[in-house]
Amino acid sequence: MESKTSPKTSISMLFVEDDELILEIQASVLIAKFPDVVLYTAVNGRLGLEIFKMHTPEIVITDINMSEMCGLQMSGNIRALKPDTKIIAMTGKTGQSVRMNSDDKEFEFDNIIVKPVILKELFSVIDRCIGEIEQNASRLECSMA
Amino acid sequence: MNDQESKFVKPLSLFSCAAALVGLYLASRYNYLLFHSLVEIFTVIVASGIFIIAWNTRRILNNNYFLLVGIASLFVGTIDLLHTLAYKGIGVFPGYGPNLATQLWIVGRYLQSFSLFAAPFLLGRKLRGGLAMALFLVTTTLLLAAVFGGVFPDCFVEGKGLTPFKKGSEYFISFMFLGALFFMRRKSEFFERQVLRLISAAIALFIAAELAFTIYTDVYGISNMVGHFLKLAGFFLIYKALIETGLVRPYDLLFREIKEAYSKLQSANEELQEQSEELHAQSEELQMQSEELHVQNQELARAWEESSRAEETLKKLNDELENRVTERTKELADTIHNLQLEIVERVTAQESVLRLNQLYLVLSETNQAIVRTKDRETLFNDICRIAVEDGSFKLAWVGLVDENNGALNVAASKGATGYLDDLKITITDEPAGIGPTGLSVREGSYYICNDFLGSPITRPWHEKGRTHGFRASASIALKQEGRVIGAMTLYAEKKDFFDQQQVELLQQIGADVSFALDNIVRETCRQAAERALREETVERLRATETLREKEQMLIQQSRQAAMGEMIGNIAHQWRQPLNTLGLFTQRLGFFYGQPIFNQEFLDTSVAKSMEIIQHMSKTIDDFRNFFKPDKAKGDFNVSDAIKNTLSLLEGNFQNPSIHIEIIENDHPVINGYQNEFTQVLLNILTNARDAIIEREINDARVIITICSEDDCAVVTIADNAGGIPEEIINKVFDPYFTTKGPQLGTGVGLFMSKTIIEKNMGGRLAVRNTATGAEFRIEVGNGIQN
Numbered sequence: 001m002e003s004k005t006s007p008k009t010s011i012s013m014l015f016v017e018d019d020e021l022i023l024e025i026q027a028s029v030l031i032a033k034f035p036d037v038v039l040y041t042a043v044n045g046r047l048g049l050e051i052f053k054m055h056t057p058e059i060v061i062t063d064i065n066m067s068e069m070c071g072l073q074m075s076g077n078i079r080a081l082k083p084d085t086k087i088i089a090m091t092g093k094t095g096q097s098v099r100m101n102s103d104d105k106e107f108e109f110d111n112i113i114v115k116p117v118i119l120k121e122l123f124s125v126i127d128r129c130i131g132e133i134e135q136n137a138s139r140l141e142c143s144m145a
Numbered sequence: 146m147n148d149q150e151s152k153f154v155k156p157l158s159l160f161s162c163a164a165a166l167v168g169l170y171l172a173s174r175y176n177y178l179l180f181h182s183l184v185e186i187f188t189v190i191v192a193s194g195i196f197i198i199a200w201n202t203r204r205i206l207n208n209n210y211f212l213l214v215g216i217a218s219l220f221v222g223t224i225d226l227l228h229t230l231a232y233k234g235i236g237v238f239p240g241y242g243p244n245l246a247t248q249l250w251i252v253g254r255y256l257q258s259f260s261l262f263a264a265p266f267l268l269g270r271k272l273r274g275g276l277a278m279a280l281f282l283v284t285t286t287l288l289l290a291a292v293f294g295g296v297f298p299d300c301f302v303e304g305k306g307l308t309p310f311k312k313g314s315e316y317f318i319s320f321m322f323l324g325a326l327f328f329m330r331r332k333s334e335f336f337e338r339q340v341l342r343l344i345s346a347a348i349a350l351f352i353a354a355e356l357a358f359t360i361y362t363d364v365y366g367i368s369n370m371v372g373h374f375l376k377l378a379g380f381f382l383i384y385k386a387l388i389e390t391g392l393v394r395p396y397d398l399l400f401r402e403i404k405e406a407y408s409k410l411q412s413a414n415e416e417l418q419e420q421s422e423e424l425h426a427q428s429e430e431l432q433m434q435s436e437e438l439h440v441q442n443q444e445l446a447r448a449w450e451e452s453s454r455a456e457e458t459l460k461k462l463n464d465e466l467e468n469r470v471t472e473r474t475k476e477l478a479d480t481i482h483n484l485q486l487e488i489v490e491r492v493t494a495q496e497s498v499l500r501l502n503q504l505y506l507v508l509s510e511t512n513q514a515i516v517r518t519k520d521r522e523t524l525f526n527d528i529c530r531i532a533v534e535d536g537s538f539k540l541a542w543v544g545l546v547d548e549n550n551g552a553l554n555v556a557a558s559k560g561a562t563g564y565l566d567d568l569k570i571t572i573t574d575e576p577a578g579i580g581p582t583g584l585s586v587r588e589g590s591y592y593i594c595n596d597f598l599g600s601p602i603t604r605p606w607h608e609k610g611r612t613h614g615f616r617a618s619a620s621i622a623l624k625q626e627g628r629v630i631g632a633m634t635l636y637a638e639k640k641d642f643f644d645q646q647q648v649e650l651l652q653q654i655g656a657d658v659s660f661a662l663d664n665i666v667r668e669t670c671r672q673a674a675e676r677a678l679r680e681e682t683v684e685r686l687r688a689t690e691t692l693r694e695k696e697q698m699l700i701q702q703s704r705q706a707a708m709g710e711m712i713g714n715i716a717h718q719w720r721q722p723l724n725t726l727g728l729f730t731q732r733l734g735f736f737y738g739q740p741i742f743n744q745e746f747l748d749t750s751v752a753k754s755m756e757i758i759q760h761m762s763k764t765i766d767d768f769r770n771f772f773k774p775d776k777a778k779g780d781f782n783v784s785d786a787i788k789n790t791l792s793l794l795e796g797n798f799q800n801p802s803i804h805i806e807i808i809e810n811d812h813p814v815i816n817g818y819q820n821e822f823t824q825v826l827l828n829i830l831t832n833a834r835d836a837i838i839e840r841e842i843n844d845a846r847v848i849i850t851i852c853s854e855d856d857c858a859v860v861t862i863a864d865n866a867g868g869i870p871e872e873i874i875n876k877v878f879d880p881y882f883t884t885k886g887p888q889l890g891t892g893v894g895l896f897m898s899k900t901i902i903e904k905n906m907g908g909r910l911a912v913r914n915t916a917t918g919a920e921f922r923i924e925v926g927n928g929i930q931n
Contacts, residue, residue, distance in 0.1 A: 019721060021753070025728045029735055067802040092720035115720055116727035119735060 011130055012038035012057040016048035016074065017090075018066040026117070033123055037130070045069030049077050056082060058133050059126065064091040075109065084136070086110050086129040090117060162381075166374065173370050178234045184373045185229035191380040192222030198387050203274055208335060209267040211387055216277050217260030218383075220285045224253035227289070245292070247300035247307070251314050252288045254355065256281075258321035261348060265328035268335045307359070315359040322352045340386045347382035350375045410494055417487045424480050431473055438466055497644065504650040507536040511654050515661035519668060524661055525557035528633065528654070533560040538635045539615055540564055543623065544582060545631035546572055553582060553631065561613045561636070568609075576605050582634045585620040589629045591652055594618045595641045610636075617642040621655035625662040633658065699880050703897035707824055710831060711768055717797055718764050722757045729754045767793055771820055781819040783851050783858050784809050789819075790826040798830075798847075803837055808850040813858030815925045817906045822925075825901050825910070828894040829862050829921045835885060836866035836919070853927065857908075860923040868914035877912060 015030065017023040020043060027041050040055055042048035046069040048062065060078060064071035075087050089109040111125045165187075173180030199215020228249035230237040238245055291297040300311035326348040333341050357372035445459045514527035525543040532541035540560035544553035553570045571578040572586045579602050585592040594600050595617045597610050603618070610618075615636040622629045633655065637643070643651070729750050736742040771793060784807070791798075791805060798805060815822065830847065837845040848863045869877060876882045878899045883892035902910040908925035 019725065022721075022725050022728060025725070025732055029728070029732055032736065032739075032741075065799070067799060092717070092724070116724040118727070119731045 010036055010038060011059065011133055012040065012055055013059040013061065013126070014040045014042065014048060014051055014055070014057040016042045016045060016060070016062040016066070016071065018044050018063060029119060030126075033119075034126065034130075045071060045074035049074050052078050052085075053081070057085075059086045059088065059129050061088045061090065061122075061126075064089055086133065088113060088122075088125055088129070090115055090122075169374070177370070178232065180370065181232055181373065182229055182235070184377050185225055185232075188373075188377045188380050189222045189226045189229070191377070191384050192218040192225065195380070195384050195387055196222070198384075198392065200274070202392065208390060209270065209272040210264045210329070210332075210335065211390060212272055212274060213260055213264045213267055213277060214383060215387065216274070216281055217256060217264075218380075220281045221253050221257045221260075224249055224256065224285065224289070228253060242301075242303060244299055244301045244303075247311060248292045248297050250358075251300055251311060251318075252292055252297070254318045255314070256285065256288070257351070258318045258325065261325035261351075262321050262328070265325070265332045268332045312359050315355045319352050319355040322348050322355065326352075337390065340389050343382050343386035343389065347379045347386065350379035350382065354379060410491070413487065413491065417484070417491070420480065420484060420487075424477070424484070427473070427477065427480075431470075431477075434469070434473075441466075500642065500644075501646055501650075503536050504647050507531055508650055508654055508657070510535050512657055515657055515664075518661070519665065521662065521665050522557065524658070524665065525633075526559070528658060529557045529559035532633075532635055536635070539613060539638050540636040541633065543631060543633045544570060544586075546586060546629070551578070553586070556631065561615075564609055564613045564615070564636075568606075580606065581618050581620040582632050585622045585634075586629055586632045589622045589624065591619065591621045591648065591655060593620075593643045593648055595643055597636070597640075599640075614638050616640040619643050619648070619651055621651050621658075623655060623662060624659040625666055630662070699893050699896065703893040706893055707827070708772070710827070711771065711793075714793060714797060715765070715768055718795060719761060722761050726754055726757050729757075764795075771823055773820070778817050779819065780814050780816050781822070783813050783815055783860060786815075786819055786822050787826060787849055787851065787860070790823045790830065793823070793827065794830055794834075797834060803834060803845040803847055806846065806848045808848065810850065810852035811858075813851065813853045813927055815858050815906070815927070817925065821901045821905060825898040825923065826860075826862070828898045832894065833862065833864035833866060833919070836864065840866055842866050854924070856927045857924045858927055861920055862923075863915055863918060863920035865917035866919065867917070868919045869912065871914070874912065874914065878910070 013030070013034070015023070015027055017026065023041055023043065027039060030037075031039055037059075038055075038057070040051045040057060042051050044066045045062070048060070049069065051057075052060065052074075060075070062071040062074060071089055071091075075089070078085050078087065087109055088111045090113045092115040110129070113122055113125065169180055169184055169187075172183055196215045196219035199211045199218070203212050203215075228246050229235070231241060231246040231249055233243040233246060288297075298310040299308050300314075301307055326345060329336075329344060329348070330341070336344070354372045354375035357368045357375060360368050441462070445462075448459070510531040511528050514524060514531060518524040518527055529541040529543060532538045538560060540558070540562065542558035542562070542565055543556045545556045546552075547554050551571050551573045553572065555565050555568075558565055569577045570580060570582050572583050577583070578587075581592040581594045581603065584602070594603055597603050597615045597618050598607055603610065610616075613636070616639050617637045618634060619637075620632045620634040623631050623633060635651070733742075733747070733750055736746065767789070787807065833847050836842075842865060844865075846865045848861075850859075850861045850863075852859050873882075873884070878895050879892075880896040881892035882896075899910045902908045902923055902925065906925050908923065910924075911922050913920055913922070
């Protein structure tokens with residue numbers, strides 16, 4: 001549906017983090033690293049979901065523990081809206097405990113970045129996501145053609 | 146002794162009597178009613194005294210005369226008391242007049258004279274004190290009913306004086322007293338001479354009193370007064386006689402028979418002595434006669450050849466002499482036989498006394514042994530030893546019943562114990578069980594066999610008994626707590642060894658030993674109880690120690706749990722700033738060489754990084770302070786302590802976001818260890834957070850209120866996590882009670898919190914459910930108010 005109405009030429013990304021200092025630093029690095037990617041930011045899950053509904057970014061990077069609507073809740077909602085969204089979670093806890101907290105929702109993140117964040121790791125995960133999205137897009141184009 | 150005493154006492158008592166009489170006379174001069182009341186009350190007191198002594202010494206007295214007179218005195222005294230109360234001018238019985246007092250008087254005298262008249266006839270007969278008492282009670286009640294009911298004839302008519310009935314009664318009563326005197330003297334052998342005199346005088350006084358009462362016309366007259374004096378004196382003499390009989394000379398009475406027996410024995414002895422002397426004299430005479438005969442014989446021999454005629458004369462003389470010798474010898478033999486009989490009698494009496502003495506010694510020694518010994522075995526051994534050594538029994542042994550087979554097992558023995566070898570005695574119905582010992586055990590009393598070798602019941606043991614020289618045996622059952630447990634059996638070497646007195650003594654020994662056995666059982670029970678108590682105390686001490694160890698362990702666990710919790714908190718608090726720091730550091734490398742990386746960019750990064758580092762440093766200080774043990778108690782502000790605690794939990798209450806509201810109504814200060822207080826707050830807040838997470842509460846809130854109530858600082862911490870289930874709310878402070886599962890909870894947090902608040906700080910920690918969640922309430926006494 002999206003491809004029909006407004007075929008996307010560039011990839012967009014949503015970054016949700018309630019610590020504003022981290023948000024600022026990490027956003028500045030991400031902009032510098034991925035100049036072609038449109039970056040949206042939000043300071044909590046609720047705002048993040050609103051922005052997602054407006055712009056439907058392909059990639060969502062989110063903190064888990066946030067005051068207004070946590071990362072898990074938001075991710076669940078996003079998955080419900082658009083299941084193929086790449087969601088990268090950043091958490092101070094290990095992946096195990098994330099899964100444990102969300103086992104009732106049967107939720108699994110595509111990727112989990114453990115805090116403190118190592119930028120190189122984050123970059124490579126984003127790169128991989130972009131690669132997958134582009135592949136999918138070209139496959140879709142092929143099938144359409 | 147007695148005479149001396151009475152000589153010494155007499156002037157004194159005479160003087161006091163005279164003084165009392167003069168006092169009473171003076172009272173009569175002053176007020177005749179007072180005199181009458183006093184003299185009658187004295188009489189009643191003396192009468193009561195007579196009753197009390199007669200009744201309580203009735204066993205010692207052993208004289209029914211006094212018992213009856215004593216019982217009568219109680220009732221006569223009672224009637225006399227009523228008479229006193231009814232007396233003209235007292236006014237206790239209004240509407241009766243002097244007639245009532247006189248009627249009561251006559252009733253009292255009838256009762257008194259009758260009892261004195263009847264008493265001599267009871268001497269030497271059986272009298273049951275209770276029955277006599279009841280008879281008197283009934284009689285008195287009937288008489289009083291007659292008097293108060295108006296059935297009794299009039300005795301005194303105002304203005305006219307005494308009625309013929311009253312006068313006649315007094316004469317009749319006088320005759321009764323005369324009769325009493327006569328019959329009492331007929332039985333004088335029952336009384337001491339002095340007692341006899343006292344009673345006779347008393348009765349004479351009663352007669353005189355009666356005669357005095359026949360002639361008065363006014364109840365306040367002189368003859369009335371004299372009559373009362375005489376009556377009081379009469380009662381007093383009876384009292385004296387009773388004292389003499391019941392208290393002064395009880396021993397004389399008790400031992401009179403023994404004394405008599407002893408004096409009889411003495412006189413027999415003297416007689417024997419006399420006869421012996423006589424015998425001796427006769428013997429000498431005989432000797433002399435014999436010598437004389439010898440001389441005559443010689444003369445005869447000389448004359449033999451001289452004169453043949455003299456031979457016949459000599460022969461005649463010889464025959465005569467021989468006759469005389471035979472006669473004398475026969476007399477002598479009779480005397481000797483009599484003497485022997487006397488000696489046998491004397492020896493028998495002596496033996497009886499000796500045996501009695503021996504048994505008394507045995508009883509005395511047994512009682513000492515009872516006092517001395519504390520266990521059954523020693524007691525049995527002692528009494529057997531005493532019986533053989535002091536009682537001169539051939540054998541004494543104690544057998545105890547074997548509950549299983551009914552056999553008697555020897556528990557202790559002394560003397561000819563060879564007899565007991567292979568001895569079979571049982572308490573069952575068989576030849577071995579119907580012997581003296583078996584019978585006494587079964588009947589629970591005693592059994593005397595005074596002819597051991599002749600009795601059919603001892604047949605199984607005749608042979609053995611003969612070998613050991615047993616001729617009599619006695620067996621006394623031994624009881625423990627009322628149950629027969631065995632018997633003590635004694636063997637004597639004489640037939641008919643045991644007489645009535647000995648049997649009584651043996652019974653006494655049996656009773657004493659049984660008493661001692663009861664005592665031993667009680668003592669054993671007491672010791673066992675004491676031992677059990679001691680053991681229980683030790684056990685309790687041990688339990689207390691274990692409890693203390695457990696508590697120590699709990700404290701250790703609690704500390705470790707707090708430590709783990711804190712480390713978790715530190716990790717949580719540091720994760721975010723560490724992440725920020727990491728990003729700053731990586732950003733420097735990332736932008737290096739790019740135009741954005743200028744001096745300002747670098748300065749900002751460094752400054753922000755340092756700010757984060759400072760914050761982390763402060764955080765770690767907070768935690769370190771919390772873990773630093775408080776050196777001493779101190780005053781601390783409650784709200785400061787709460788804010789401090791919340792700063793330690795910073796971060797923990799952000800994800801999920803829990804709104805914490807502090808309501809400060811007051812600023813109380815607590816004296817205590819601040820860190821312990823913080824630990825309590827941490828435990829409660831952490832529980833609240835855990836409940837909020839577990840139950841996924843939206844809009845989670847914790848409200849902390851601080852206020853003061855009655856010199857107490859009160860902190861309540863209320864959450865809205867739904868509260869604690871009612872079935873476990875009473876257990877949350879128990880050690881090792883947790884709802885969080887084995888990995889997350891140790892179950893010591895709230896237990897330690899309660900210990901800290903209630904034991905260390907003397908406060909109170911409680912929990913209740915509110916409409917929305919749990920509310921913990923901490924109350925601690927106020928410290929110094931700032």
